[in-house]
Amino acid sequence: MLTVKDLKVQYGAFVALHGVSLSVTEGQVVSIVGANGAGKTTLINTISGLLRPTAGEISFEGRELARLESHTIASLGIVQVPEGRKLFPDMTVYENLLMGSYSKRAKQYRKESLEMVFHLFPRLEQRTKQLARTLSGGEQQMLAVGRAVMSKPRLMMFDEPSLGLAPLLVQSIFQTIRQLKEAGMTIMLVEQNVRQSLQISDYAYVLETGQIVLEGSGQAVLENEHTRKAYLGI
Amino acid sequence: MIFSYELLAQAIVTGILIGGIFALISVGLSMIWGVMRIINFAHGEFLMIGMYIAYFLTAKAGWDPYLTIFITTPMLFLVGALIFQSTIRPILKDPSMNQIMLTLGLSLILQNLALVVFKADVLTSSTAYTRMNFMLGPVVVRGSQLIAFVGSALTAVFLYWFLQKTESGRAIRATAQNREAAALVGVNVRTTYLLAFGIGSATLGVAASLMIPFYYTSPTVGLFFGLIAYVVVVLGGLGNFIGALVAGLIIGLTESVGAAMLPGSLSRVLTYSLFVVVLLFRPQGIFGGKQQ
């Protein structure tokens, strides 16, 4: 569904991604594992069109993305739950959700998407009129995921969705990702909880200083000697 | 000057009516700041352009002044959109000093162009509405100012509704609150900027037509109203829609009551002193710089 080939991304002279290649198959959960500063957010933002690659290709269902603008990429059904949530702070929960289905394609499904979001997060339904910036951290993360679900996505990219959440809430985020997977969603997952994310992943890539150093099924990467040492502390 | 309650009552009524126009002139400027973090120092000159259009349509072509709204509003949208696209868009990411210099330069160019084309004449177009006054107790209410106030209020309500309830309005607010997040949900940030700048300028078209029955037109008319708009926007909190409306009324009252109570041009000093005091002690404005 998504294929990234020899992707090179720079911030000025600094090369953040040195020719990254990977692919995501429809209906699968694919993890990107990597330390702080490895380039995970850079990768996601480049797929979303917020950053321009200096070389390489990104194709989504045969369509080249690297030269499209963010809003066009969003309208194709690629959405991210961004690092740090990036909500619209002075809008209500409901307005944030409506913005999620801003693109023409998503607007048609607005009603059923709303039902799906409220089914995933009953908590949000009770808070539709509350301003996003007054929500608790956990609720804000629910809203960030909910807003992404509103876009009727074909591919969801999660960038550290459990960052800063209490253990119980981390569990509920993983629960949500599992639910989405069962509903057939294609997911690209970046998570600090490496063990858990590899456990629910069909496939995984290990990214180190802008390069893929290891790839394989979630299970294989989980059992790999290097992964165990570097990311699981065993 | 002799103090009298009649005089004060008159000043308060006039102040509120004029304050409505001040508010209308300011909301667009505030919205543009909220969305793209730019202060258009040619805002007053845009109003001047609108007033010339309204003036020629009423004084030369014999239009009803309020009918000219249907010309001035779309014209100012176009002027705003064209100037934005050609000069402001390219410097949106530049240091704010460059942006200030550019829009200040624009304002000087427009002023001097008007001087060349229309001469320094102060033009007044007396219409049927100009002399439509009535008494409210001891207070004279000028019909044209009352209409301008009501028109401003309606325009503000309409703009508020647009921003709150329509898909495009919501996209404008979303872009103001988080540009990247807006792009990620499918908002075309470039067209949203253009739309916001166009709408912010179009409000000046409405204001120009509302003002033409009671205010003179000249190449430098934008100086005063531009300055008023900056004061109002800062006082109300940059980017704060409701704040700009309330601050417009406050400045209208300050100007008018000051003029009635203080000798000569001291009232202007009062307005700008208020501005300086706010900047010193509450730089976020009296209502804070909350987004619309």
Ligand SMILES: Nc1ncnc2c1ncn2[C@@H]1O[C@H](COP(=O)(O)OP(=O)(O)OP(=O)(O)O)[C@@H](O)[C@H]1O
């Ligand atoms: N705007 C920027 N300008 C310059 N360098 C940047 C910028 N953003 C990121 N970088 C650098 O690019 C590299 C990759 O950053 P990125 O944010 O993609 O890492 P990450 O894997 O998401 O890390 P984390 O786990 O901390 O979120 C880092 O070395 C970072 O310092």
Ligand SMILES: [Mg+2]
């Ligand atoms: Mg990151």
